[in-house]
Amino acid sequence: MRRSIGFGLLFAPALLAACGEGGSNDNTGGGGAASSSTMGSGGAGGSSSSSSSTSSGGGGPAPDWATELPAGGGWTELPGSEPFAEWAAENLMPKSGYVGSAPIGAVRDAYCNPVFDHAGKAFYLFGGGHSDGSINAVFKLDAATLKYSIVVPPTPPSAYPPAYTAPNSPIVYPSGATNGFFQTTATLTDPADLPYAAPFAAPQASHTYSALSFVDGKLILHYGPVREADVVSGTWTYLDKDTYGPQLVKFNPNYHELVLQSGTRTANDPATGKAWTTLVPGDAGLNWRNCVLEIEPTTHKIENVVSAKWEVLGDSSIVVGGPYVYIFTPTKSGGTATTTRGWRMDKTTRAVEHVTLTGDLPSWPEFSPKQEGIPVFYDGAKLNFWNYSVDADRDAFFRVDLEPKSGAGTEEDPYVLSSTREARAPSGMPAPALTYDLTYISEWGVVLFLPQASSKLWAIKL
Numbered sequence: 001m002r003r004s005i006g007f008g009l010l011f012a013p014a015l016l017a018a019c020g021e022g023g024s025n026d027n028t029g030g031g032g033a034a035s036s037s038t039m040g041s042g043g044a045g046g047s048s049s050s051s052s053s054t055s056s057g058g059g060g061p062a063p064d065w066a067t068e069l070p071a072g073g074g075w076t077e078l079p080g081s082e083p084f085a086e087w088a089a090e091n092l093m094p095k096s097g098y099v100g101s102a103p104i105g106a107v108r109d110a111y112c113n114p115v116f117d118h119a120g121k122a123f124y125l126f127g128g129g130h131s132d133g134s135i136n137a138v139f140k141l142d143a144a145t146l147k148y149s150i151v152v153p154p155t156p157p158s159a160y161p162p163a164y165t166a167p168n169s170p171i172v173y174p175s176g177a178t179n180g181f182f183q184t185t186a187t188l189t190d191p192a193d194l195p196y197a198a199p200f201a202a203p204q205a206s207h208t209y210s211a212l213s214f215v216d217g218k219l220i221l222h223y224g225p226v227r228e229a230d231v232v233s234g235t236w237t238y239l240d241k242d243t244y245g246p247q248l249v250k251f252n253p254n255y256h257e258l259v260l261q262s263g264t265r266t267a268n269d270p271a272t273g274k275a276w277t278t279l280v281p282g283d284a285g286l287n288w289r290n291c292v293l294e295i296e297p298t299t300h301k302i303e304n305v306v307s308a309k310w311e312v313l314g315d316s317s318i319v320v321g322g323p324y325v326y327i328f329t330p331t332k333s334g335g336t337a338t339t340t341r342g343w344r345m346d347k348t349t350r351a352v353e354h355v356t357l358t359g360d361l362p363s364w365p366e367f368s369p370k371q372e373g374i375p376v377f378y379d380g381a382k383l384n385f386w387n388y389s390v391d392a393d394r395d396a397f398f399r400v401d402l403e404p405k406s407g408a409g410t411e412e413d414p415y416v417l418s419s420t421r422e423a424r425a426p427s428g429m430p431a432p433a434l435t436y437d438l439t440y441i442s443e444w445g446v447v448l449f450l451p452q453a454s455s456k457l458w459a460i461k462l
Contacts, residue, residue, distance in 0.1 A: 062444040063144040069446060069461040074395055074425035081146040081457035084108055084125070084450060088139065091150065097157030099134045100167045105453035106133030106205070109433035111262070114141070114450065115212035115219065116439040118270040123439075123448075124151070124219050124231065126212070128205030134160075134167040136205040138219055138229045143441065143448055146457060151231040152202075155182045159198035167205055180225060181239045202236050203227045210436035211264040213275040213297040220297045222277050223264045228300075238300070244293070247302045248279075255279075255288070263372065265436055266295075267318040267325055269347070273297065276325045276345075278316050279305065289316060292327060292345065306350050308343040309411050314366075315373035315436075316342075321383055321402065323347055328357075328376065328385075338363040339374055339385060339398075341414070353409030360421035362387035362398045370434055377440045377447065379462050384440075385419070388432050396423045430455050 061067075065078050085104045089095070092104075100106060108114070112127030123141040128134060138152035159182060163172045172178045175190035182198040203225070211223035217232040228238035245257030266277040279291035289312035294304040308327070314337060317328045328342035341356045362385050364371050371389035378384075383400040387393035399422050404415035432451040440447055440462070448459045 060144075062446075065146065065459065066441075066444040066446050066461070069459055071445070071461050072424075073461065075427035075429045075449075075458045075460045077427075077429070078146060078457045078459055082148075083454050083456055084139070084141075084148060085453040087148045088135075091148070092135070092137070092154065094156055094158075098154070099157070099160075099165065100128065100132050100205075102453075103128065103133035103135050106167075107135055107137075107139065108450060108453040111207040111209055111434055113208060113210040113212070113436040115210075115214045115268070116143075116441075117214045118441075121441065121443075123450075124212070124214060126206075126219060126221065126229070127208050128167060129207045130168045132167060132205075134164075134205050136202055138231060140231065141450070141457075152229045152234050152236065153200075155198050155200075155202045159196055161193070161196045171204065180241055181236075200235060201239060203239055207262070209262065209264050211260065211266045211277060213266060213268050213273075213295075215273045215297045218298075220275070220300075222260055222266055222275060222295065222297075224259050224261070226300055240300075243300045244295075244302060248293075248305070251302070251305045263315040265316060265318050265373075267320045269320045269325075272347070274347075276318060276320065278318055278327070280315075289329070292318065292325065294350075304350055306345050306352060308352055308354065317374050317376045317385070319376045319378050319383060320347075321378035326355075326376075326378075326383060328374070330373070332366050335366050336363050337366045354411050354414035355404070355409070355417050356407075356414045357400065357419050358405070358416055359419040360398055361419055362390075362393065364390050370431065372434065373436065375435055375438045377438045379440050380442055384438075384462075386438055388435065391431075393421075394429060394431075395425065395427050396421050398422075424460070427458070429458055 065080060069076055088104045106128035107125050110128055110132035114123040114125045116123050121143045125139040135154050137150050137154035140149045140151045161173045163169060171182060173193040173196060175192050177193055181201055181203045184201055185197045188194055188197050208221055209223055213220040217230060219229045219231060221227045226240045226243040230237045242259050245259055248255040249257045261280050264278055264280045266275045268275055275295040275297045277293045277295055279288045279293055290310060291305050291307040293302050295302055312329045314330050319326050324344040325347060326344045328339050330337035331340045339362050343352055343354050345352055362374055364387055368389050375386045376383055385398040398419050401418045405418055407413050407415040409415045430451050438447050446459050446461045448457060450457055
């Protein structure tokens with residue numbers, strides 16, 4: 001697995017093409033039929049829920065696996081689940097021909113985090129990219145049944161043009177035609193290109209970090225060129241080179257129309273559908289990570305840019321908690337990163353208040369290959385940090401009381417929030433791959449988690 005490269009102030013066209021971020025704007029992504037609801041023994045259906053649906057688990061009682069978990073217990077492996085990689089290997093069509101170091105595992109493990117549809121009670125997985133894997137399918141995990149399905153099929157390797165020999169290769173056809181995604185006969189006109197026409201337009205596989213939203217039956221990727229997959233029709237309905245850059249430069253010309261890059265994180269608000277997304281324009285000296293974008297995913301519009309008045313070091317943790325969006329960033333000393341500070345933003349007024357943490361604080365090796373920041377979720381009362389890459393902390397949460405102990409919320413006198421480490425029973429969970437989010441399913445009182453592509457699902461009840 002390889003970390004994506006910071007692009008600097010100006011992009012080199014060849015590098016843009018290699019990362020799938022070049023070409024002209026074209027929002028007419030085509031699509032093929034979603035995978036059959038009977039495909040394979042684990043298929044849970046080719047259709048999916050929208051943000052207002054009541055699909056499996058959406059409005060009904062908690063499933064048996066959730067009710068059987070002990071409240072306050074430790075992480076539990078769910079025997080009724082199956083490893084994602086094993087299921088996908090049996091159910092992908094076609095089964096082979098994909099490129100990369102770990103084509104199937106990369107969907108989960110290569111700097112990718114699933115996104116949760118709170119109404120439909122399902123996770124959606126899209127990932128891979130760079131040197132890791134070329135499978136660009138969208139997978140669904142039904143949280144109630146613990147079954148996987150394929151809701152947007154992959155581009156078949158037979159449609160890879162000859163120049164596409166690795167997941168980070170540019171999609172260039174024999175005639176030289178390129179627009180940043182796999183094309184069909186609707187846009188390929190040169191006879192030399194037609195043998196490689198794809199059955200539907202689709203983007204390359206990509207890292208996602210945690211920059212996915214799910215709204216109205218559509219998965220939206222905010223990282224890099226904006227892409228949107230309709231999981232009901234099984235099609236890519238929006239494929240764009242750079243949606244956010246031209247909007248960003250209107251807020252501040254110094255943004256230089258950059259796409260969002262490595263480390264981008266999104267906090268999805270289930271109450272409003274808004275995507276609160278960190279502004280990460282790259283790793284080459286551009287630091288606007290103290291900014292958060294308020295995005296309306298259905299229109300791909302940036303409605304506001306809200307910022308705090310201090311520099312951010314590394315990847316921020318971001319979460320919606322009640323009326324606020326909370327952002328936390330680490331401080332670093334002696335090769336160790338520690339979550340010590342942050343800010344909260346009022347979702348209605350956009351007012352910013354600074355916070356600092358006291359008590360038990362999560363720390364991890366600054367250059368950990370498995371942890372770039374710290375996942376955090378809101379359980380309806382407190383924030384919960386999970387320091388998963390440190391063996392001693394994997395069976396614990398750092399719980400943050402959101403009632404300030406002191407302070408005025410200013411930069412000079414921030415609110416002081418208390419953090420307490422809550423240990424749970426030892427679980428034996430395997431070391432997770434890179435992860436950026438944990439999702440609390442409030443109606444069931446549980447967190448459901450896929451540690452890595454080769455593992456079964458694990459869950460914990462608060």
